Amino acid sequence: MRQFEIAPGGRLSGHLSVPGDKSISHRAIMFAAIADGRSRISGFLESADCLATLRAFAAMGVSHSEDQGDLIVDGVGRHGLQKPDGALDLGNSGTSMRLLSGLMAGQAFDSVLSGDAGLSRRPMARVIEPLTLMNADIQGSEGGRAPLQIRGGRALAGIDYTPPVASAQIKSCVLLAGLYADGVTRVNEPGVSRDHTERMLGAFGVGIERKGCQLALAGGQELHAFDVAVPADLSSAAFFMVGACIASDSALTLRGVGVNPTRRGIIEILQRMGADLLLRDEREQAGEPVADIEIRSSELRGVDIGADEVELAIDEFPAIFIAAACASGTTRLTGAAELRVKESDRIQVMADGLATLGVDVSVADDGLTIIGRPEEYSFSGGHVHSHEDHRIAMAFAMAGLRASAPITIDDCDFVDTSFPGFVELARSAGLDIQSRGMS
Ligand SMILES: O=C(O)C1=C[C@@H](OP(=O)(O)O)[C@@H](O)[C@H](O)C1
Numbered sequence: 001m002r003q004f005e006i007a008p009g010g011r012l013s014g015h016l017s018v019p020g021d022k023s024i025s026h027r028a029i030m031f032a033a034i035a036d037g038r039s040r041i042s043g044f045l046e047s048a049d050c051l052a053t054l055r056a057f058a059a060m061g062v063s064h065s066e067d068q069g070d071l072i073v074d075g076v077g078r079h080g081l082q083k084p085d086g087a088l089d090l091g092n093s094g095t096s097m098r099l100l101s102g103l104m105a106g107q108a109f110d111s112v113l114s115g116d117a118g119l120s121r122r123p124m125a126r127v128i129e130p131l132t133l134m135n136a137d138i139q140g141s142e143g144g145r146a147p148l149q150i151r152g153g154r155a156l157a158g159i160d161y162t163p164p165v166a167s168a169q170i171k172s173c174v175l176l177a178g179l180y181a182d183g184v185t186r187v188n189e190p191g192v193s194r195d196h197t198e199r200m201l202g203a204f205g206v207g208i209e210r211k212g213c214q215l216a217l218a219g220g221q222e223l224h225a226f227d228v229a230v231p232a233d234l235s236s237a238a239f240f241m242v243g244a245c246i247a248s249d250s251a252l253t254l255r256g257v258g259v260n261p262t263r264r265g266i267i268e269i270l271q272r273m274g275a276d277l278l279l280r281d282e283r284e285q286a287g288e289p290v291a292d293i294e295i296r297s298s299e300l301r302g303v304d305i306g307a308d309e310v311e312l313a314i315d316e317f318p319a320i321f322i323a324a325a326c327a328s329g330t331t332r333l334t335g336a337a338e339l340r341v342k343e344s345d346r347i348q349v350m351a352d353g354l355a356t357l358g359v360d361v362s363v364a365d366d367g368l369t370i371i372g373r374p375e376e377y378s379f380s381g382g383h384v385h386s387h388e389d390h391r392i393a394m395a396f397a398m399a400g401l402r403a404s405a406p407i408t409i410d411d412c413d414f415v416d417t418s419f420p421g422f423v424e425l426a427r428s429a430g431l432d433i434q435s436r437g438m439s
Pocket residue numbers: 022023024095166167168169170172193194311314315338
């Protein structure tokens with residue numbers, strides 16, 4: 001397993017392009033695969049998670065190729081997927097498993113969705129339940145975990161469903177099954193969640209209607225090829241945004257980052273904390289809002305973050321906690337129990353790492369409280385465990401910028417699930433980071 005070693009101090013500067021958006025890359029493959037015709041995907045994220053999705057469709061007879069750095073996918077149509085030879089191994093990727101479960105429920109053939117040890121610990125009852133209501137035959141192993149066994153050839157029926165938590169993965173799963181169902185499928189969102197599925201289904205020619213918090217999609221619609229231009233991933237940019245805020249004498253521009261309103265909670269939270277952060281040249285790219293983000297060293301202050309903001313910044317909390325530890329005053333997060341069921345228990349694992357680095361932190365069931373240390377060295381050095389969670393590893397890497405001694409981080413191979421090239425990009429921006437050990 002690779003380990004990161006970060007020498008203390010440093011500043012971040014320059015113009016950076018972080019890799020493509022993971023959520024949008026997954027959806028681009030899935031929708032292009034079941035569309036009629038050839039789609040071109042530029043800016044596709046070649047991370048382990050998205051490559052797992054790509055391999056799953058290749059195993060179902062969807063061919064792809066590369067042209068001038070773009071990914072070309074030859075769609076097979078809504079009913080053109082073929083039975084794969086074995087289980088579809090989705091690695092560490094929750095998005096692949098939950099969205100594919102909806103798609104597989106509508107196929108004529110049986111399938112098995114499996115994943116690595118981390119993915120096999122994550123809750124899948126949240127997709128098994130609505131799919132079962134739609135008359136799918138889907139079985140998890142004990143406690144509703146992967147592997148998922150899905151029987152094909154079922155007549156699915158549209159449902160009117162309210163998920164128990166705001167989740168783009170549950171919403172997208174139900175809508176994808178809805179494409180194969182008789183009648184209309186309705187999802188009532190209990191809170192705002194990222195809307196990439198709705199935007200991209202629309203771009204592929206699917207009629208999907210929103211009335212307030214309800215989405216409605218009629219079954220039986222065909223998708224038509226579309227060229228997707230994937231923006232840079234705000235969730236990857238988040239580490240550099242926080243790094244530039246907390247390091248002295250720093251100024252970064254992050255180019256072409258997705259700033260979808262259902263995803264940009266971190267921008268609002270950092271601005272509320274006093275970050276010197278500006279969006280430049282806001283524009284639209286293949287149906288998604290994009291901007292350049294300029295960010296400079298900032299004197300941050302602690303804030304309260306409540307349930308209504310959680311899903312808008314769901315993957316950015318590890319980075320936000322690092323910012324909070326460098327702020328003056330206290331940051332309190334509530335309503336964030338969902339963080340406990342990501343690649344790791346991101347509340348406990350971050351709290352443990354922060355405590356190791358000398359930060360005063362207390363944990364509640366649904367959040368945590370961090371008492372910031374705005375002094376020059378907000379963190380001591382120390383040895384932090386990422387628990388095989390990419391976002392934990394990258395967040396603690398940025399803590400090195402305000403540490404008094406070296407920080408080492410375990411289990412960093414998983415960074416490749418979302419951010420291949422993180423170490424090289426961070427070094428080019430000024431972080432003194434080394435990656436050691438075998439992958
Ligand atoms: O739909 C997606 O692409 C994702 C949705 C989020 O999960 P939930 O929707 O379950 O909160 C997020 O944590 C995940 O990284 C990607």
